[in-house]
Amino acid sequence: MDDLFTGLTDLEELGREQDALDMGADPLAGEWRRLLEISTRIVGQLDPDGLARTVMDAAIEITGAERGFLILLNTAEEPEVKIAHNLDKEEIQDIQGSISRTVIDKILFDREPLLINDVENNALLSRQVSVRNLQLKSVMGAPIMCRDQLLGMAYVDNSSISGIFSQKDLAIFVTFTNLAAVAFDNAALFGSLRDSSEKFRALQEYHENILRTVPNGIMVLNGENRVEYANPVAKEVYNSARSSEEGLRLHIENLSDHLEKVRHGIKPKPIPVEINQRYYEVDFFSVLQREGKVGLLMAEVTDRKELERQLYEQEKRSLMMQLAGGIAHEISNQLFPIQGRSQLISMMLQQSGNVLNPEILNSFKVIEDQVQKIARIVDNLHSLSKPADPKLQNVNLTDILKCSIEVLSSTAGKIKRFRQDDEITPFHLKTDYATQPIFIRGDSDQLQQVVMNLIINAAHALEEVGKGRLSVGTINQHGRGIIYVDDDGPGIPENVRRNIFEPYFTTKGEGKGTGLGLTIVQNIVRAHEGELSLQTELGKGTRFEISFPLFNS
Numbered sequence: 001m002d003d004l005f006t007g008l009t010d011l012e013e014l015g016r017e018q019d020a021l022d023m024g025a026d027p028l029a030g031e032w033r034r035l036l037e038i039s040t041r042i043v044g045q046l047d048p049d050g051l052a053r054t055v056m057d058a059a060i061e062i063t064g065a066e067r068g069f070l071i072l073l074n075t076a077e078e079p080e081v082k083i084a085h086n087l088d089k090e091e092i093q094d095i096q097g098s099i100s101r102t103v104i105d106k107i108l109f110d111r112e113p114l115l116i117n118d119v120e121n122n123a124l125l126s127r128q129v130s131v132r133n134l135q136l137k138s139v140m141g142a143p144i145m146c147r148d149q150l151l152g153m154a155y156v157d158n159s160s161i162s163g164i165f166s167q168k169d170l171a172i173f174v175t176f177t178n179l180a181a182v183a184f185d186n187a188a189l190f191g192s193l194r195d196s197s198e199k200f201r202a203l204q205e206y207h208e209n210i211l212r213t214v215p216n217g218i219m220v221l222n223g224e225n226r227v228e229y230a231n232p233v234a235k236e237v238y239n240s241a242r243s244s245e246e247g248l249r250l251h252i253e254n255l256s257d258h259l260e261k262v263r264h265g266i267k268p269k270p271i272p273v274e275i276n277q278r279y280y281e282v283d284f285f286s287v288l289q290r291e292g293k294v295g296l297l298m299a300e301v302t303d304r305k306e307l308e309r310q311l312y313e314q315e316k317r318s319l320m321m322q323l324a325g326g327i328a329h330e331i332s333n334q335l336f337p338i339q340g341r342s343q344l345i346s347m348m349l350q351q352s353g354n355v356l357n358p359e360i361l362n363s364f365k366v367i368e369d370q371v372q373k374i375a376r377i378v379d380n381l382h383s384l385s386k387p388a389d390p391k392l393q394n395v396n397l398t399d400i401l402k403c404s405i406e407v408l409s410s411t412a413g414k415i416k417r418f419r420q421d422d423e424i425t426p427f428h429l430k431t432d433y434a435t436q437p438i439f440i441r442g443d444s445d446q447l448q449q450v451v452m453n454l455i456i457n458a459a460h461a462l463e464e465v466g467k468g469r470l471s472v473g474t475i476n477q478h479g480r481g482i483i484y485v486d487d488d489g490p491g492i493p494e495n496v497r498r499n500i501f502e503p504y505f506t507t508k509g510e511g512k513g514t515g516l517g518l519t520i521v522q523n524i525v526r527a528h529e530g531e532l533s534l535q536t537e538l539g540k541g542t543r544f545e546i547s548f549p550l551f552n553s
Helices: 002-022 029-043 048-063 089-093 100-110 129-134 167-213 232-241 245-254 256-263 302-351 358-385 397-408 444-465 517-527
Strands: 067-073 079-085 114-116 138-146 149-158 217-221 227-230 271-275 278-288 293-300 393-396 427-432 439-442 468-477 480-487 531-537 541-549
Touching: 029 048, 029 167, 048 067, 048 079, 048 149, 048 167, 079 149, 100 114, 100 138, 100 149, 114 167, 138 167, 149 167, 217 232, 227 232, 232 293, 256 278, 256 293, 278 302, 302 358, 393 397, 393 444, 397 427, 397 439, 397 444, 397 468, 397 480, 427 444, 439 444, 439 541, 444 468, 444 480, 444 517, 444 541, 517 531
Parallel strands: 427 468
Antiparallel strands: 067 079, 067 149, 114 138, 138 149, 217 227, 217 293, 271 278, 278 293, 393 439, 468 480, 480 541, 531 541
């Protein structure tokens, strides 16, 4: 910056001289005043090309020269003509090989100003052809230097009259080139700063684009564990966690021990974190250790957790099915001898001529009924462990549903309390069958088991609240046959919904259910290439839909 202050000092000197000139102390007052005015124009120029034009125009204006050019060193430290005045393209291209070559070399090499007022008699220039062709009379040039570094040079000449440039002109010209050097240096510094700023912005944008598209969350915490940066994924997690500020604070507090390890140069292992039922694996890295800044890399593993859960459930189900098959086999081996012995004892007593009283006969009937119940449970276990292949035939879904309703509505049926024609009754049954038959390929016995299971479950849900509507029906829609069972009961809670198809899972009281019903339903529907869907809402009810591909003969 020394040259800048030198330039400012030159301006102050010019100012003092101008005051003296205004008082008539120097006949060249106008020259110095013009230099002062011109110098103020170039001080604020920061564009290199605009500055070069201004400096060239000012050099011609100050010296009154006919021609001139400005040479600046390029990045390879080689002189290049930056701008010229009153020279055509051919002359500009030939400058370094013309008369000016000698002047250029001398000024740039010696780094000293040069004034030749009688070119015709000068040993350096008079013998050159270009000098004679241009009829040059006077030339003047000065180096452009700042902080002892050569930036280039300024050159002017005249072909009208010898001795047109004086030593005073040279002094003014040198002062002007010093001011121009400071201006060029400032413009270069500004350009470097601008380029650095643009490179920094480009680099920042580059990094930001990368961070913005990274599928993982990236968050930076300062030394006080406050969030300082978060990319879009992390912001989503952040906003989810800070549904209350307290919730976010607690999440970060749970990581405080790991954050301190990072600040002390220790790399902790990634840890699992749950935020609003989403699961993340959080890794840590140091950002600026001296400022205590720590980065968090959050990879969501919810899908992986769900896959692990499904694999676990599948493995558990497979194991339970194997267990169910073994249990069913063992029970069958013990059950039928009991049934046979009971029947044999009853027969032997009757054949011996003994009259059996009603209490004994009822006991034999109780044994028979219990054996039949156990046999049905064994059949269910067999179906669960190794579902029987359906005996496929053409069946009408509407007939399947009607038959199931008739059985369940009979005197001993499970929905005998439900009335179809009385909407005032506490338990109302509504049926809505398709007007045309809906034929599918299926096993009527298995399909009836599916429908009856869903209806019984709906009836139990309504009985728990003491009233309600049970709606059943068939639909022919988009090439598929649909049976639905709908109730306006209490609905199924989320924690129950997640496990509703698991074997042995039941919400019924002890002795009221085995927990196999919906599992068997699901297996039968899959065996028929059907789809089972569930819609439920707490306080509003539950709807099961089973759809099958239609059979087209």
